[in-house]
Amino acid sequence: MAMNLRLRDDQTEALKLRAEEEGVSMHAILLRAVDDYLARTAHQTLVRKAAKEQTAKWAELLERLK
Template identity: 75%
Template sequence: MAMNLRLRDDQTEALRRLAQEEGVSMHTLVLRAVDDYLARTAHEARVRQTTREQAARWSELLERLG
């Protein structure tokens, strides 16, 4: 899928500098950032779901420990 990404001038310059330092394209850096974000949010969602499940499982004990 193609899309346009509009960055502020300062963001573009920072991305350009970082891409040059790392020896990759700006496109590659943006894809890495998207992948990192998706992985992080997926992990956070799993943690929230596990927390809910465990809280429900151990609710009686948690109330007694209160």
């Protein structure tokens, strides 16, 4: 899927410099950033779900320990 991304001038310049330093395209850096974000937020979602499940599972014990 194609999409347009509008960056501020300072973001564009910083991205261009980083791409030159790393010897990769700006596109490659942006794809990596998206992948990193998706992986990080997927992990956070799993942790929250597990915490909710464990809290529910141990709710009675946790209440008694208050």
